[in-house]
Amino acid sequence: MSSGYIAQQIVNGLILGSMYALVAIGFSMIYGIIRLINFAHGEIVMIGAFTTLGLLQYLGLPFPLVALAVLIVGAVVGILIEKGAFRPMRGAPQVTGFIASLGVSIMLQNLGILFLTAQPRNFSFPDYLQRVIQVGPVSFRSIDAVIMSIALILMGALLFLVHRTKLGMAMRATAENIDVARLMGININRTIMATFAMGSALAGIAGLMWGGKFGQIDPLLGFVPGLKSFVAAVIGGVGSIPGAILGGYILGLAEVLFVGLLPPIYSAFRDAFVFSTLILILLILPNGILGKGMEERV
Amino acid sequence: MAAPSNRAWHVVLLVAGGLLVLVARATVNEYILSIINFVGIYIILAVSLNITNGFTGLFSLGHPGFMAIGGYVTAVLTFPVTRKAMFLELPRWLAGLQLPLLPALLAGGLCAALTAFVVGIPVLRLKGHYLAVATMGFLIIVQVLITNWESVTRGPLGLNGLPALTTLWWVYPWVAVTVYAAWKIKFSSFGRSMLAIREDPLAAQCIGIHLFKTRVLSLAIGAFFAGVAGGLWAHLVTAITPASFSLVMAFNIVVMVVVGGTGSISGSFVAAVIFSVITEFFRPLEESFDIYGIGEILMAAVLILILIYRPTGIFGSREPRFLVAKES
Amino acid sequence: MLQIADIHVYRGKTHVLKGVRLDVRKGEIAALIGANGAGKTTLLRTISGLLRPARGKILLEGSRTAGRMDISRLAPEGITKLGVIHCPEGRGIFSQLTVRENLMIGAYLRSDKEGIAADYERVCTLFPILGSRSNQAGGSLSGGEQEMLAVGRALMGRPELLLLDEPSLGLGPIIVDTLFATLAEINAQGVTLLLVEQNAVKALLLAHRAWVLEIGRVTLSGSSRELIDDENVKKAYLGGT
Numbered sequence: 019m020s021s022g023y024i025a026q027q028i029v030n031g032l033i034l035g036s037m038y039a040l041v042a043i044g045f046s047m048i049y050g051i052i053r054l055i056n057f058a059h060g061e062i063v064m065i066g067a068f069t070t071l072g073l074l075q076y077l078g079l080p081f082p083l084v085a086l087a088v089l090i091v092g093a094v095v096g097i098l099i100e101k102g103a104f105r106p107m108r109g110a111p112q113v114t115g116f117i118a119s120l121g122v123s124i125m126l127q128n129l130g131i132l133f134l135t136a137q138p139r140n141f142s143f144p145d146y147l148q149r150v151i152q153v154g155p156v157s158f159r160s161i162d163a164v165i166m167s168i169a170l171i172l173m174g175a176l177l178f179l180v181h182r183t184k185l186g187m188a189m190r191a192t193a194e195n196i197d198v199a200r201l202m203g204i205n206i207n208r209t210i211m212a213t214f215a216m217g218s219a220l221a222g223i224a225g226l227m228w229g230g231k232f233g234q235i236d237p238l239l240g241f242v243p244g245l246k247s248f249v250a251a252v253i254g255g256v257g258s259i260p261g262a263i264l265g266g267y268i269l270g271l272a273e274v275l276f277v278g279l280l281p282p283i284y285s286a287f288r289d290a291f292v293f294s295t296l297i298l299i300l301l302i303l304p305n306g307i308l309g310k311g312m313e314e315r316v
Numbered sequence: 317m318a319a320p321s322n323r324a325w326h327v328v329l330l331v332a333g334g335l336l337v338l339v340a341r342a343t344v345n346e347y348i349l350s351i352i353n354f355v356g357i358y359i360i361l362a363v364s365l366n367i368t369n370g371f372t373g374l375f376s377l378g379h380p381g382f383m384a385i386g387g388y389v390t391a392v393l394t395f396p397v398t399r400k401a402m403f404l405e406l407p408r409w410l411a412g413l414q415l416p417l418l419p420a421l422l423a424g425g426l427c428a429a430l431t432a433f434v435v436g437i438p439v440l441r442l443k444g445h446y447l448a449v450a451t452m453g454f455l456i457i458v459q460v461l462i463t464n465w466e467s468v469t470r471g472p473l474g475l476n477g478l479p480a481l482t483t484l485w486w487v488y489p490w491v492a493v494t495v496y497a498a499w500k501i502k503f504s505s506f507g508r509s510m511l512a513i514r515e516d517p518l519a520a521q522c523i524g525i526h527l528f529k530t531r532v533l534s535l536a537i538g539a540f541f542a543g544v545a546g547g548l549w550a551h552l553v554t555a556i557t558p559a560s561f562s563l564v565m566a567f568n569i570v571v572m573v574v575v576g577g578t579g580s581i582s583g584s585f586v587a588a589v590i591f592s593v594i595t596e597f598f599r600p601l602e603e604s605f606d607i608y609g610i611g612e613i614l615m616a617a618v619l620i621l622i623l624i625y626r627p628t629g630i631f632g633s634r635e636p637r638f639l640v641a642k643e644s
Numbered sequence: 645m646l647q648i649a650d651i652h653v654y655r656g657k658t659h660v661l662k663g664v665r666l667d668v669r670k671g672e673i674a675a676l677i678g679a680n681g682a683g684k685t686t687l688l689r690t691i692s693g694l695l696r697p698a699r700g701k702i703l704l705e706g707s708r709t710a711g712r713m714d715i716s717r718l719a720p721e722g723i724t725k726l727g728v729i730h731c732p733e734g735r736g737i738f739s740q741l742t743v744r745e746n747l748m749i750g751a752y753l754r755s756d757k758e759g760i761a762a763d764y765e766r767v768c769t770l771f772p773i774l775g776s777r778s779n780q781a782g783g784s785l786s787g788g789e790q791e792m793l794a795v796g797r798a799l800m801g802r803p804e805l806l807l808l809d810e811p812s813l814g815l816g817p818i819i820v821d822t823l824f825a826t827l828a829e830i831n832a833q834g835v836t837l838l839l840v841e842q843n844a845v846k847a848l849l850l851a852h853r854a855w856v857l858e859i860g861r862v863t864l865s866g867s868s869r870e871l872i873d874d875e876n877v878k879k880a881y882l883g884g885t
Contacts, residue, residue, distance in 0.1 A: 128609030
C-alpha cells in the first residue's frame with residue numbers, strides 16, 4: 019500500500035467528509051435550538067440534488083447561479099417543514115418531534131417517487147467541472163475541488179454569521195434558553211425559522227455535491243447522507259457547529275479508510291461499521307467530542 | 317388503574333373472531349385471504365411493539381430487525397432438506413433439520429428475544445430519542461449482517477420458495493395469544509411497573525421497581541412476538557430478503573402504535589387493522605394508476621396530524637370500558 | 645404605571661393565581677413577598693408575557709404606550725419593547741455567550757448604536773466587574789457576578805419598569821447589600837422596580853410599598869413601614885420576635 023494510495027484515500031475521505039459536515043451542521047443547529055432530531059433533514063439533500071438536476075441539466079443555467087438557487091430552495095423547504103410540521107408541536111416530548119420528522123421524511127421521499135418516479139437519473143456536470151486534476155500521486159476532478167472549497171466557504175460564512183452577527187447571537191441565546199431569549203425581545207419563531215433556513219440551505223447544497231460526486235440520483239437518496247450526517251453530528255457533539263464539522267470530516271475519512279485499507283470482504287460491512295460507531299459513541303461519549311451536555315438522561 | 321378484565325366479553329370476542337375466520341375461509345378468494353393474513357400479522361406487530369413502546373415508553377425502531385431475525389430462523393428451519401443442500405452451506409446439524417411450523421416459529425421468536433437481551437443490555441441505557449436512533453442503527457446493522465451472511469441467508473437474494481405454511485389458522489391464534497399476553501401484562505403488577513417507568517422513571521425507581529430489568533424484559537417480550545410475526549410473514553409471502561424488513565416498516569408499525577394510542581392494546585389493534593387495510597387497498601390502486609407512494613404519503617400525513625392534534629392517539633392509554641371489568 | 649386587575653392564571657390544571665390585584669406607581673420600588681409556591685414567579689411571568697392569564701387585565705401606562713393599554717395578550721417580545729423588562733428567576737444568564745454579548749442581547753430591540761454604547765459604559769460603571777470580564781463566558785461568573793450581569797442586561801433594554809425575581813437568591817449577605825444599594829440607585833435614576841423576594845426583611849427595607857402573596861391571593865398590602873410593623877408579617881416572614 020503506497021503512500022500515494024493513502025493520500026488519495028485521504029482526499030476522497032475529505033470530499034465525502036465535506037458533504038457529511040454540511041448536512042451535519044444543519045442537524046446540529048436544529049437540534050441545538052429546539053432539541054429536535056430532524057430526520058427529514060436528509061430529504062433536503064435529495065431536493066437539492068433534483069433542483070440541481072433540473073436547473074443545470076434541463077434548463078442549462080450557469081453553475082454559480084444554480085448553486086445559489088439550490089441554497090435558496092433548501093432554505094425555503096426547511097422553512098416550510100418547520101412551519102408545517104414542527105411549529106405546531108413545539109413543546110411536545112422530544113420523541114414526538116422525532117417521529118413526526120420520520121413522517122415528514124417518508125412523505126417527502128414518496129412525493130419524490132410520485133412526481134419524479136423511483137427511476138434513478140444520471141447526473142452530469144458540464145465538462146469544465148469534470149476535468150481530472152493531478153497533484154502528485156493524487157487525482158481528483160475539478161468538481162471535487164469545487165465541493166471542498168464551497169463547503170469551506172459556507173462553513174466559514176456560517177461560523178461568522180453565528181458568532182459575529184445579531185441574528186447569530188439571538189440564535190445562540192435561543193438555543194440556550196428559549197424563555198429568557200423571549201424576555202430579551204427576541205422573536206423566537208423568526209430565530210428558529212432562520213436556523214432551519216440556514217441548516218437546510220447547507221443540506222440543499224450538499225445535494226448538489228452528492229449528485230456531482232456519485233453521478234446518479236433518485237428520490238430515496240437522502241436517506242444515507244441524512245443518517246450518516248446524524249452520526250457525524252453525534253460524533254462531534256450534537257448542538258455544536260464546530261463539532262458537526264469535525265464529526266463530518268472524521269466520519270468521511272473513517273468510512274473511506276475503512277473501505278480502502280481493509281481487505282475487500284469488509285467493505286460490505288461499511289454501514290454496519292458506521293452505525294456500530296454511532297451506538298458506541300452514544301453509550302461511551304454521549305456528548306460527542308465538542309458537545310456540552312445532553313438532555314433527557316434521567 | 318383498571319381492575320381485572322371482563323372475561324365474558326373476551327370469550328365473546330374470541331368466539332366471534334373464530335367464526336369470522338371460518339366465514340372468511342369459506343367465502344372470500346385467495347387474494348382477500350392474504351390481505352386478512354397481513355392484517356393479522358400487523359396486529360401482532362403493533363400490539364407487541366406496544367408492549368415495548370407503549371407500556372414502558374421505550375421508543376424502539378428496531379421491531380423489523382427482530383422480525384428479520386425471527387423470519388430467517390423460521391425460514392431456515394422449515395426449509396426442505398433437499399433445497400437446503402442446493403442453496404445453503406449450513407452446519408451439519410442444521411442442514412439435516414426440517415421442523416414443522418410451530419417449533420420453527422417458537423425458535424424464531426426465542427432467537428429474536430435473545431437478541432433483544434443481548435442488544436438491550438447496552439442500548440437500553442439510552443433514553444428517549446437517542447434510544448430511537450440507536451435501535452434504528454440496530455435495524456440497519458441487522459440488515460447488513462443478513463445481507464452478508466451468504467452461507468445461511470443467500471445474501472441479498474434472500475430465501476425463496478418457502479413452503480406456504482401460513483394460513484388464517486396460524487395467524488389468528490397467534491393474534492389471540494399476543495393480545496392475551498399483552499392484556500395479561502398490562503393488568504399485572506409487572507405491567508404497572510412498566511407504566512410507572514414510562515410516566516416517571518425516577519419515581520418508579522424510588523418505589524423499588526427494577527428499572528433496567530423491566531426495560532430489558534419489555535424489549536425482549538416485544539421482540540419475541542416480532543420474531544414470530546417475522547416467521548409468519550416469511551411463510552405467507554413464501555420469500556424473505558434483507559430488504560423485506562425496512563425502516564419504512566418500522567415507521568408503519570410505530571404509526572399504528574402512536575395513532576392507536578401508546579399503551580392501549582385495543583388502540584394498536586384497531587389502528588393496525590385500519591392502516592394495513594388502507595395500505596393493501598392502495599397497493600393495486602397505485603399500480604394501476606401509476607401513483608406510487610400515495611399510501612405512504614397519506615399514512616405520514618395522518619401521523620403528523622395526529623401528533624399535532626391528538627398526541628395521545630385515539631385511545632390514549634386506555635381500553636374500551638366494556639372490555640375492562642368495573643373498578644372495585 | 646402598572647395595574648393588575650383580577651388576574652387568574654392556571655398552570656396545567658392548577659389554579660395558581662386566583663384573582664390578584666395590585667398596582668405599581670411610577671417611580672417607586674414595589675415589593676411582593678410571600679412563601680415558596682405562593683405564585684410570585686408566576687405573577688412576574690404573566691406580566692412579562694411568558695404566561696397567559698385565563699382572566700383579568702394587566703394595564704400598563706408608560707412613555708412608550710399610548711395612554712393605558714392592556715398588555716395581558718401581548719407576546720413577551722412586545723412587552724419588552726414597551727419597557728417592561730423581566731430579570732428572571734435563577735438569573736437566566738446565557739452561559740455560552742460572553743459577558744459583553746449577554747449585555748448586548750439586553751439591547752436586542754434597540755438600534756441606536758450610540759445610545760447602546762453609552763448604556764454599556766453606564767452598566768460597566770455601575771458594575772465594574774462586568775467591564776473587566778467582558779470577554780469571559782457568562783457561565784464562568786460567580787453567582788453574585790451573574791446577578792449583576794442579569795441586572796445590567798436588563799438595564800441595557802432601557803427599562804421603565806424592571807421586574808426582579810429573587811435577586812438575592814443564593815448570594816452572601818455582603819453582596820446582597822451592595823446589590824440592593826445599586827437597585828436603589830437604579831430607582832433613583834427613574835426606573836420603577838417591582839421586586840419579588842423571599843428575603844422579606846431586605847425587600848421591605850428597600851421598597852416603598854409591598855404586598856403579601858399567599859397561595860395565589862394578595863392577603864396584605866400597604867406601605868413597607870406598615871407591613872414591617874404588622875404582627876402577622878412579623879410572625880410569618882420576618883422571623884418572629
